[in-house]
Every structure is written in structure tokens, then in C-alpha cells.
Amino acid sequence: MAGLADVFSEQEKTNWLKECLGLNIAKHALEQFVDREMTDVWTQVYQVVRSRLNLPTTTVCSNCCTANLLKCPAQNICKKRSKNVCRSMHDTPNKQHRPCSMTICDEVRDEIIKAHRYSQPSWKNTSAEQWANNHWQIAKCFLPPDGYSEVGSAHETDFNGIISVMLNCKHFDSKMSFAIAQTCLLSKAREVGRAVRHNADCKMNHIDLQNTFIALIDLLSDPTSLGQDGQAKHAVRTLKQLEVDTLKITEAEMSNLLKDAQDTLTQMKQVADASLKEMNDFLENFLKRYASIKEEDYVCASEEFITRLKKHYNDALSHVSMSTLFPSGDESLHKLYAAPSICRKTENNDGENEAVSTYNEILYTGEKLKKRIFLQDEAGMGKTTFATKLILDWCNQVEASSLLPESNPPFYDASTIHEFKLALFITLRDSVVHRDVTKMIKEQLIDLMYADTDREEAYLLLNKLMQTERCLVVHDGLDEWRDPEGKVAQPI
Ligand SMILES: [Zn+2]
Ligand SMILES: [Zn+2]
Numbered sequence: 001m002a003g004l005a006d007v008f009s010e011q012e013k014t015n016w017l018k019e020c021l022g023l024n025i026a027k028h029a030l031e032q033f034v035d036r037e038m039t040d041v042w043t044q045v046y047q048v049v050r051s052r053l054n055l056p057t058t059t060v061c062s063n064c065c066t067a068n069l070l071k072c073p074a075q076n077i078c079k080k081r082s083k084n085v086c087r088s089m090h091d092t093p094n095k096q097h098r099p100c101s102m103t104i105c106d107e108v109r110d111e112i113i114k115a116h117r118y119s120q121p122s123w124k125n126t127s128a129e130q131w132a133n134n135h136w137q138i139a140k141c142f143l144p145p146d147g148y149s150e151v152g153s154a155h156e157t158d159f160n161g162i163i164s165v166m167l168n169c170k171h172f173d174s175k176m177s178f179a180i181a182q183t184c185l186l187s188k189a190r191e192v193g194r195a196v197r198h199n200a201d202c203k204m205n206h207i208d209l210q211n212t213f214i215a216l217i218d219l220l221s222d223p224t225s226l227g228q229d230g231q232a233k234h235a236v237r238t239l240k241q242l243e244v245d246t247l248k249i250t251e252a253e254m255s256n257l258l259k260d261a262q263d264t265l266t267q268m269k270q271v272a273d274a275s276l277k278e279m280n281d282f283l284e285n286f287l288k289r290y291a292s293i294k295e296e297d298y299v300c301a302s303e304e305f306i307t308r309l310k311k312h313y314n315d316a317l318s319h320v321s322m323s324t325l326f327p328s329g330d331e332s333l334h335k336l337y338a339a340p341s342i343c344r345k346t347e348n349n350d351g352e353n354e355a356v357s358t359y360n361e362i363l364y365t366g367e368k369l370k371k372r373i374f375l376q377d378e379a380g381m382g383k384t385t386f387a388t389k390l391i392l393d394w395c396n397q398v399e400a401s402s403l404l405p406e407s408n409p410p411f412y413d414a415s416t417i418h419e420f421k422l423a424l425f426i427t428l429r430d431s432v433v434h435r436d437v438t439k440m441i442k443e444q445l446i447d448l449m450y451a452d453t454d455r456e457e458a459y460l461l462l463n464k465l466m467q468t469e470r471c472l473v474v475h476d477g478l479d480e481w482r483d484p485e486g487k488v489a490q491p492i
Pocket of ligand 2: 061062063064100101102103104105106
């Protein structure tokens with residue numbers, strides 16, 4: 001797996017790349033926080049205005065464009081005037097200044113001015129027509145004056161923009177433990193962003209890099225709100241790993257990071273051509289290699305994963321202990337197995353219990369695969385054995401019905417189970433500390449199937465398999481599991 005240190009030959013350039021990644025991580029958390037807060041600001045602005053004007057909560061106006069709401073000449077916008085005619089935003093008859101027919105847009109404009117720390121919203125960026133249904137159009141009034149007109153969401157806004165919203169919108173005064181001013185944690189973070197972008201030789205010394213991490217981590221841990229925010233906490237953990245080089249970066253993340261860094265480099269005004277060339281050469285090579293191995297690797301690795309999984313199940317599940325005193329007397333489950341009689345319980349349980357004797361009837365309603373199935377009975381009636389047999393039927397690709405053509409025993413339709421690329425068997429009593437199914441799978445299967453050094457990669461593969469393939473997850477012993485956080489009835 002390629003690492004950050006492989007891109008450039010110089011340590012100081014690696015530091016710079018590390019800082020790019022650090023900013024990305026911080027930005028991802030801040031962007032979601034700011035997006036949420038600005039949704040609140042937007043809601044509050046409209047609430048205040050509608051109640052002041054005695055308008056119903058559903059009243060909206062989408063007829064006013066930004067130019068209609070601003071007198072000409074608008075400060076810093078209407079510069080090009082000849083013969084008293086505006087050549088900037090008021091350049092057509094329908095873009096002249098006029099009051100909003102419902103007054104609502106004029107009032108919203110005034111609320112935005114009031115919320116702006118310097119009373120100078122960036123009108124050039126925003127489209128007033130969208131104010132009523134897009135909170136980010138209001139957030140854009142708090143961005144730097146230029147360069148953001150095409151940006152449509154918090155996600156599309158860069159780090160500098162996100163920080164600007166927090167610096168310029170007074171709403172954030174109550175969200176930070178410190179006074180927002182020219183020098184504060186936010187302005188420090190903005191400096192960090194600038195240091196990355198306005199860095200002609202793409203080099204950063206160790207001390208500056210350290211200070212960067214301190215600034216970002218301090219901001220993300222600010223006790224008033226960010227310190228309690230899940231995304232921010234996660235970002236802090238990731239930044240700490242990145243700082244000490246223990247962060248594992250997947251090929252996909254690496255590829256995204258490099259593309260971002262390349263964009264940054266290309267945007268820099270006085271970029272050192274040598275750095276850009278070194279980076280481009282690496283990136284080109286990396287992407288070629290990444291693209292060619294990605295698909296092939298996935299197919300190969302998933303085949304291997306499945307082979308290991310089947311071997312694991314066959315070793316672990318195919319024999320049952322006949323006596324605790326004589327473990328050597330284990331018997332084959334296939335030999336001993338007697339299918340339980342299973343009935344379908346309808347939701348309102350009107351007493352009409354329908355017998356079920358194929359996997360198909362258990363897993364499907366008509367053509368439709370069920371999302372969740374619960375198998376219920378007293379303890380010791382064979383639920384675990386049934387689940388085990390199901391897993392072994394998944395492992396064993398030989399069709400049971402072909403062996404016993406005339407008898408068709410219950411649950412002979414193993415082919416139904418073979419439609420699942422993966423069957424994952426979890427004993428809930430062994431994972432009471434977890435609430436996340438993939439973590440349980442890691443602990444109960446991957447850790448037993450893979451050597452320590454390969455587990456991380458196998459876990460990533462499992463996540464990909466579970467996202468892209470049809471998987472069957474069998475939990476045994478739901479009654480023995482309680483959500484450690486006391487919120488959900490089943491693992492998530
Ligand atoms: Zn004008
Ligand atoms: Zn209007």
C-alpha cells in the first residue's frame with residue numbers, strides 16, 4: 001500500500017502533503033457542523049421575519065433576485081457605472097432595485113446584515129431567489145466576497161470558506177468557548193489553510209506542521225459544541241493518528257487526497273513547477289496501478305475471503321460435542337441433524353401458523369427477499385443447530401437434493417442459500433461489548449481467519465463485500481445481547 005512518504009523524495013514535502021490531508025480531515029467535520037448550524041440560522045431568520053410580518057409559516061417568496069434587494073451602487077459590487085447606468089448587477093430592467101411584494105425578502109436581507117459581524121454580507125455570492133428553500137444560499141452571505149458564486153453546498157465550500165462562515169456569522173459567538181476575533185482559534189485555522197495554499201515550494205518544516213495539528217485539534221475539541229460533536233471527535237482521533245504516522249490510508253483515500261493536493265498545487269499562483277511535476281508523475285503512476293489492481297484485486301481477495309470463511313465454518317461448526325466428558329466423541333452434525341418443524345407467525349398472530357419447510361419460504365415473501373427474520377422458541381429447541389446447519393449448507397455447494405432425489409427432506413433447497421455471496425454467523429453472547437455487526441464479524445471471524453498483519457485489509461474487504469454483495473448475517477442468541485448504549489434492540 002502506498003503511503004504519503006512515497007509521493008515526494010523530501011521530508012518537508014511529505015510534511016506539506018500531510019498538512020493537506022489534515023486540513024481535509026478537519027474540513028470534513030467542520031463542514032457538517034457549520035451546515036447544521038446554518039440550517040438553524042436559516043430557520044430562525046425566517047421564523048423571526050414571518051412572525052414580525054404576521055405571515056403564515058408557509059409563506060415564501062422566490063421572485064426577488066439579489067439585485068432587486070440592493071440599492072445601486074451596492075458597495076464593492078456596482079463599480080462599473082457609466083452615465084449613471086449600472087453595468088454590474090443592476091444591468092437589466094428586471095434586475096433593478098425594488099421592494100419585495102411581500103416584504104419578506106427585504107426583511108430577510110436585513111436579518112442577514114444584522115447577523116454579519118462586519119455588516120457586509122457577500123451579496124455577490126448568493127442567489128436571493130433560493131433563500132427560501134436553500135439554507136446554504138444564506139450561509140454564502142458569510143463567505144469571502146469573491147470566488148464562491150458557483151458553490152452550492154457546505155461540502156462544495158472549501159476549508160477557508162467554512163472557517164469564514166464561522167468567523168463572520170455572529171451565530172457562532174455562542175458556539176465557541178472563545179471570543180471570535182482577529183486572533184482566535186478560527187483565525188489560526190484560517191492561517192493553516194493559507195499556509196498550505198500559498199506555499200510555493202510545497203515544503204513545510206516540522207515545527208510548522210506540529211503547530212498546524214495543534215491548531216486544528218484545539219479547534220475541533222473546543223468544549224462549547226465541537227468537543228461533543230461525534231464527527232469532530234472522530235476527526236481529532238484521525239488527526240492524532242496522522243500526526244504520529246499510524247493512520248492507515250486506503251488506496252481510494254490516497255487517490256482522493258492526491259487529486260485534492262494536485263488541485264491545490266494547480267491553483268497556486270506561483271507554483272514550483274518541479275513539485276507539481278514530481279506530484280503529477282507519482283499520481284499518474286499511482287492511478288494507473290490503482291485502477292488496474294483495484295477490480296482484479298477485489299475479485300481475487302473476495303474469492304479468497306470466501307474460501308477461508310468456508311474452511312473456518314467447516315472446522316468450527318461441522319461437529320457437535322456429544323458429551324462434555326469425552327470431547328473426542330464429537331459427531332458430524334450432518335449425521336445427527338433432524339430438521340426442526342418451523343411455523344410462520346403472522347404479525348397479528350391470529351393463530352393461523354403456517355408450516356415452513358424450505359429456506360425459500362423462510363427468506364422470501366414471493367420474489368422479495370425479507371430484510372429481517374426472527375426464529376423464536378424456548379431454549380434448547382434447536383435454533384442454534386438450525387442456524388449452524390444453514391451455514392454449513394451455504395458452505396457445501398453440493399446440492400443435498402441431488403443426493404436424495406426421492407425423499408426431498410425439509411430444507412433440501414440449499415441452492416436458495418447459495419444465492420448469498422456471503423453467509424456470516426455471529427454468536428451474540430460472544431460480542432456483548434459491541435453494537436456494530438461488522439465489528440462483531442471482525443472479532444468472531446476475521447480475527448480467527450487472518451493473521452494479525454492481514455486483518456485490517458480483510459476488514460476493509462468485508463465492508464466492501466457487505467456494501468456490494470448479497471449477504472446473509474445470522475445472529476445467534478439475540479436474547480443474550482443488550483445494546484451497550486441501551487438504544488437499539490438489535491445490533492446495527
Ligand atoms: Zn448596481
Ligand atoms: Zn421577495
